[in-house]
Amino acid sequence: MIEIRNFTFTYRESDAPVVRDINLSIPAGSFVGITGAAGSGKSTLTYAMNGIIPHCYPGDFFGSVTVDGLDTCETSLTDISQIVGSVCQDIDSQIVTSIVEDEMLYGLENFGVPHNEIEKRVEEALEDMGISDLRDRVIASLSGGQKQKVAIASILALKPKVLMLDEPTAELDPASSLQVFQLLARYAREHGTTVVVVEQKIALVSEFADMLVIVDKGTIRFADTPANVLAHSEELLEIGVNCPRATTLMNRLAADGVYNGPVCRNVEEACYALMGILGGNPVGRALAESEAIA
Amino acid sequence: MNGFLEYVPGTSLLHRMNPVAKLLFAVIFAIMCFCTSNLVFLGAMLVLGLVMAASCGMMRQTFGLMKAVFVFSLILALLLILTSSSGEPLVDLPWGYIGTGSILAAVTTSVRLEAAAIPLFLTFYVTKMSDLSNSVVKVLHVPYKYAFTFTSTVHFIPVFMNDMKGIMEAQTARGVEFDQGGFVNKVRLMVPLCVPLLVSSVRKTNSAAIAAEVRGFNLRTRESGYKQYPFAAYDIAALVLVIALVVVAVILH
Numbered sequence: 126m127i128e129i130r131n132f133t134f135t136y137r138e139s140d141a142p143v144v145r146d147i148n149l150s151i152p153a154g155s156f157v158g159i160t161g162a163a164g165s166g167k168s169t170l171t172y173a174m175n176g177i178i179p180h181c182y183p184g185d186f187f188g189s190v191t192v193d194g195l196d197t198c199e200t201s202l203t204d205i206s207q208i209v210g211s212v213c214q215d216i217d218s219q220i221v222t223s224i225v226e227d228e229m230l231y232g233l234e235n236f237g238v239p240h241n242e243i244e245k246r247v248e249e250a251l252e253d254m255g256i257s258d259l260r261d262r263v264i265a266s267l268s269g270g271q272k273q274k275v276a277i278a279s280i281l282a283l284k285p286k287v288l289m290l291d292e293p294t295a296e297l298d299p300a301s302s303l304q305v306f307q308l309l310a311r312y313a314r315e316h317g318t319t320v321v322v323v324e325q326k327i328a329l330v331s332e333f334a335d336m337l338v339i340v341d342k343g344t345i346r347f348a349d350t351p352a353n354v355l356a357h358s359e360e361l362l363e364i365g366v367n368c369p370r371a372t373t374l375m376n377r378l379a380a381d382g383v384y385n386g387p388v389c390r391n392v393e394e395a396c397y398a399l400m401g402i403l404g405g406n407p408v409g410r411a412l413a414e415s416e417a418i419a
Numbered sequence: 420m421n422g423f424l425e426y427v428p429g430t431s432l433l434h435r436m437n438p439v440a441k442l443l444f445a446v447i448f449a450i451m452c453f454c455t456s457n458l459v460f461l462g463a464m465l466v467l468g469l470v471m472a473a474s475c476g477m478m479r480q481t482f483g484l485m486k487a488v489f490v491f492s493l494i495l496a497l498l499l500i501l502t503s504s505s506g507e508p509l510v511d512l513p514w515g516y517i518g519t520g521s522i523l524a525a526v527t528t529s530v531r532l533e534a535a536a537i538p539l540f541l542t543f544y545v546t547k548m549s550d551l552s553n554s555v556v557k558v559l560h561v562p563y564k565y566a567f568t569f570t571s572t573v574h575f576i577p578v579f580m581n582d583m584k585g586i587m588e589a590q591t592a593r594g595v596e597f598d599q600g601g602f603v604n605k606v607r608l609m610v611p612l613c614v615p616l617l618v619s620s621v622r623k624t625n626s627a628a629i630a631a632e633v634r635g636f637n638l639r640t641r642e643s644g645y646k647q648y649p650f651a652a653y654d655i656a657a658l659v660l661v662i663a664l665v666v667v668a669v670i671l672h
Contacts, residue, residue, distance in 0.1 A: 181629050206633040217578055218626040221571070221634075223426060227549040234643040235635030243645050263426070265577060283634075 126287060126319045127151040127174055132188035134169060134178060143169045144343040147188070151336070153286075156313055156320045158330035158351070161340035162365030167323045168214065168291055170340060173197070174321060175289050176205035193286060207236060210285030214292050216269075216276050225251075225259050225267075225275050232283045250282035253312050255304075269296035273305065281312060287319045294326060302326060306333050328369035331355060331390045339366060352388040371395035378402075425577070426547045431475035432653065433545045438554040440654035441546055445538040447661045452535035455668035458523065461530045464664070468537030475545050484540050485533055492532040496525035548573055554648040556641055563639050571627065575620075582619055586612050 132147040144166040151157050161167050172178040179186045180202040190197045193208045213219045222228045229247045238246060251257045254274045264272060273293060280288065288309070294302035310333045313320045324330040331337060331351035339347040339354060341364040347354045355361075358368040358376045368376075371392045378384040384402055389395040428434075433441070452464060472481040499521060501512070506520025543551075552566035590612065591597055597605055 175633065177629055177633070181632070202632055203635060203637050206635060211633050213626060213630055215623070215626055218623045219630040221574070221627065221631055222549045223574060224547055224549065227547065230645050232634040234645050235639045237638060237643065240645055261428075263428070265425070279634075 126153040126155075126193060127321070128189075128191045129170075129173065130189045132173060132190055133185075134173060134187070135185040136169075136182060137184045142185075142343060144173070144340075147173075147345055149338065149345060149348060151319060151321065153319055154313075154317050155335045156310060156333055157322070157336045157338060158327075158334035159321065159323045159338045159340060160325060160327050160330060160366060161346075165340045165365075166343040167340050169343075171211075171289055171291055171321065171323055174287075175209045175211045176200070176202045177211075180205075206285075207283075208285060209287040209289055210280035210283050212276050212280050212288075212290040212293055214295065216272050216296070219276050220264055220272065223264055225256075225262050225264060228264060228275055228279050229260075229282055232279060236283060238283075246282045246284070250278040253281055254278040254308055270298070270301040273297060277305070277309075284316070285318070287321065288313070290320070290322045292323055292325065294324065294329070302329055306330075309333070327366060328372075328391060331369070339364070341365075351390060355390060356388045425544075427477065427480070427544050429475055429545065431545070433471060433475040433541065435651075436545075436657065437648050437650050437654040438546045438550045439558045439648060440650060440657055441542045442551065442555070444657050444661050445542045447658075447665060448538045449535040451661065451665045451668045452531050454665060455671050456524075456527055456531075457668075457671040458527050458530065460668065460671050461527060461534055465530055465534040465537070468534055468541075472537060472541055475541070477541060477544050480544055481537060481541070484536060488533050488536045489529065492529040495532070496529050499525045499528060543573075550646065550648070553644040553646060557644050558648060560641065563641070563643075567631075567636070575624070575627075578623065579616065579620055582623075583609075583612070583616055586615055 127149070128151075129147050129149040133142050133145050135142040147170065159167050159170060169178065172182060173190050174192065174197075176192070176197045178184070179198055186198065192200075192205060195205065195208070197205055220228055221231055226247070229250060230243065233243050233246060247260075248257070251260060254277055256271065256274050256278060259267065259271060259275065264275065267275065273296060277290070277293060290309075293309075294305055297305065306329055309320055309322070312318065322330065322334075327337075331354075334351055336348060337351040337354040338345060339361065346360075346364060347357065355368055355372045356376065358373045361368055362373075369391060371389050371394070375384055375389040375395050375398055384398060386398050386401065389398050448464075452461060455461065469478075469481065472478055500517055501521075502515075503521045503524055504512075504515035504518055506518035506523065508516040508518050509522075510517040548570045552563075552570045555561045556563050556566050587597060587609070590608075595608055597608055
């Protein structure tokens with residue numbers, strides 16, 4: 126769906142390239158998580174995929190980026206936007222109207238969705254994000270999490286082939302963050318949508334992504350399944366990416382030769398793995414019991 | 420707490436009226452107030468404005484507005500009192516005199532400004548900004564770009580005010596005393612803060628422009644709007660009423 130070849134980009138006002146020699150292939154229908162330390166070039170990478178680079182931020186563009194077969198340099202931003210729906214990092218500036226319903230209508234009206242289809246799309250998108258009850262609310266009166274869901278729903282209503290989100294859970298508490306990811310994953314599965322999400326919460330994104338991309342100083346350090354990427358927890362830590370603690374623990378046990386199973390992405394998986402290692406001894410039994418209670 | 424020009428939800432007749440009808444009514448009403456100097460008629464128009472405000476439950480906002488307009492009209496009234504020497508002389512001035520006529524003119528000006536302002540402001544309080552801009556584009560054929568510029572401006576006022584508040588709070592936390600020394604001191608301390616505010620505003624405006632563009636801003640035409648804005652009987656009645664008022668105002672002069 127998205128092909129990036131030898132992509133290097135320098136913003137006009139900076140001297141050094143922000144991203145260098147990027148090669149990345151994102152298959153249709155996949156759920157891709159992009160993470161990395163602050164200032165590593167994650168956002169620039171997403172701007173390249175949704176056409177904001179080169180159409181809104183001028184600079185030196187080398188290589189090629191194609192989305193659904195269209196070269197982003199030769200296609201207008203408006204045309205790219207009909208394929209890639211983007212939710213920006215700064216939600217307040219993304220919102221252009223003051224009522225939830227109008228915000229939902231905005232993109233649909235602009236892209237000329239037939240008027241008899243609009244109502245259904247609005248209802249479905251609100252339902253998909255679980256915010257049907259907010260339809261008539263004034264956006265300024267919503268909480269950060271609700272605004273985030275409105276912003277996502279307004280893009281979902283456009284039914285883009287690719288959904289691109291820049292830190293969609295930045296303003297959310299852990300429970301709402303998980304909820305947003307669950308909703309996104311379900312939506313993507315049901316509609317066959319490709320999802321690209323920039324996310325700092327690596328534990329969360331590893332649970333849902335098929336591919337985890339780690340960006341470090343403008344280059345792609347890893348682009349693989351979350352399990353394969355998380356196996357490198359030591360190197361990740363060096364470049365400023367904190368792995369989930371359960372992963373780090375199990376990777377150390379693996380390095381010491383105690384554990385030789387697959388990489389654990391969360392506490393549950395680590396728990397099962399430990400039960401397996403400890404087998405019949407009391408700690409293992411205690412773990413099994415606590416797991417049964419949970 | 421609602422902000423400046425921010426829509427207040429409701430179901431009153433004024434809320435339900437066609438946005439274009441409301442806007443036309445308010446604009447013609449304001450022009451009409453400037454067509455006459457009959458104080459009794461203007462007083463009646465002021466009362467009519469207040470009745471409209473009461474009918475949609477906006478008395479609190481209206482009084483706030485009236486206070487602001489009053490301060491402004493006071494300056495004009497003062498100028499009128501000091502410069503127009505007419506009627507029975509009351510106080511002698513080196514360049515003329517303050518007469519009953521000057522005071523009448525001052526009062527008329529104040530009442531006129533108050534009466535003209537109320538329906539205009541009510542229009543914004545009882546109409547969603549998006550309905551207003553969409554209907555103006557659809558019915559009055561105003562180019563969408565201009566309508567969007569206006570709605571974005573109004574949309575961003577509270578956002579920027581919030582930013583300013585945030586910057587001021589951050590400065591207060593570092594010991595800047597905004598609450599000391601009155602208004603002049605406050606303004607003096609606020610001026611340097613306009614630079615960071617400007618920077619953040621430009622950045623926000625830029626991302627808002629990008630956000631609008633990736634959601635098809637350039638494709639929007641007059642036919643894009645999903646909602647329809649038909650004229651109901653009461654919309655036509657309101658327009659007939661305001662035109663009749665214009666006629667009366669011109670006759671009374």
